[in-house]
Amino acid sequence: MSIVFYGGLDVHQKSIAAFLFSPGTGESMEEEIPNDRVRFLHAVSRWRKRGELHLCYEASSAGFVIKRWLDEVGVDCEVVAPGFIPKGSGDRIKTDRRDARRLAQLYQSGMLRAVRVPDSAEETVRSLVRHRDDLTRDMTRTKNRILKFLGLRGLRYTDGHNWTEQHRKWLHHLNLEPLQAVVLQSHLSSLDQLETQRAQIDQRIAEVAQTPAYHDKVQRLMCLRGIALYSAMVLVTEIGDVHRFRGAPELMSYLGLVPREHSSGDSRHSGRITKVGNTRGRWVLSEAAWNQTRNPGTSDRLRKQRRSQPAAVAAISRKAEQRLHHKFWKIAVRKDRNTAATAVAREMAGFVWALLTLEVA
Numbered sequence: 136m137s138i139v140f141y142g143g144l145d146v147h148q149k150s151i152a153a154f155l156f157s158p159g160t161g162e163s164m165e166e167e168i169p170n171d172r173v174r175f176l177h178a179v180s181r182w183r184k185r186g187e188l189h190l191c192y193e194a195s196s197a198g199f200v201i202k203r204w205l206d207e208v209g210v211d212c213e214v215v216a217p218g219f220i221p222k223g224s225g226d227r228i229k230t231d232r233r234d235a236r237r238l239a240q241l242y243q244s245g246m247l248r249a250v251r252v253p254d255s256a257e258e259t260v261r262s263l264v265r266h267r268d269d270l271t272r273d274m275t276r277t278k279n280r281i282l283k284f285l286g287l288r289g290l291r292y293t294d295g296h297n298w299t300e301q302h303r304k305w306l307h308h309l310n311l312e313p314l315q316a317v318v319l320q321s322h323l324s325s326l327d328q329l330e331t332q333r334a335q336i337d338q339r340i341a342e343v344a345q346t347p348a349y350h351d352k353v354q355r356l357m358c359l360r361g362i363a364l365y366s367a368m369v370l371v372t373e374i375g376d377v378h379r380f381r382g383a384p385e386l387m388s389y390l391g392l393v394p395r396e397h398s399s400g401d402s403r404h405s406g407r408i409t410k411v412g413n414t415r416g417r418w419v420l421s422e423a424a425w426n427q428t429r430n431p432g433t434s435d436r437l438r439k440q441r442r443s444q445p446a447a448v449a450a451i452s453r454k455a456e457q458r459l460h461h462k463f464w465k466i467a468v469r470k471d472r473n474t475a476a477t478a479v480a481r482e483m484a485g486f487v488w489a490l491l492t493l494e495v496a
Contacts, residue, residue: 142188145232175204191249306323355448378492390416391412392420395409452486
């Protein structure tokens, strides 16, 4: 019977701190390796001579590269969710080696939760969709820089909303000093470039949404009020395989839309949502929740979209429209609109699960 080693990897851009130990023999070893495929796998080869390996590391910007390297050589490895790693309130020392040791010990005791690892093609599409969000944030920053630059010179647009067509004309006809005009034109050129790039990304996302892997899912989700093509692609790429969730409550938890709870003895207190989970999916549903304020049955787009779908899909989406509208105003009257929007986003996740798991003959 081979010796089993459990290991934790603290992965950084340039280095990997590793700690491995065997509960059966008490042996342990720790090492710091460059984050390089050849050197890392060489170290893994040495470790394998000592026994059977079960490794883990924390999901981060390191992605799933280490996991895929280990899969290639047949070494068991899991990527664990950082939000579910227990932390001691009295632990005030943090080093790479201590982090690796803690990961290994928690992993061996079964106290860590593994995340789903997408395949390479799925991860690429998700990166494309996320890049669109990055471009939008860059556009917002550039717009804010322009407004701040002009505001410092007492120039403010007062004839309507910013970034309308009229506001753009106003920007181009400002009477500025030569150097000030250079700065403004540089900002506007950057903004134009970002808008062009985002339009190109939108086109590519639309093309991907028509492929067999995404078309059916996206078209179903677009039957929900507040969910257009981009929002649907965010949900599909961030959720991945929806069948890994045994029910809608698990998807709600994955999106961080379930309330916090503190119970002790006879007392029970529910607080705000946990926000532990997928932030992009939660953001899309939170934004879509505000669309539920309008009366049901008033959208031409939704009527057309539902006609193109199976009757069961259309029925679920119509039920969602009625139920979510009623729920929003029922809670908004008793509490406030923000609380209502959060509750509606949570229930909307349930309808997303229902649509994506629905089997149509």
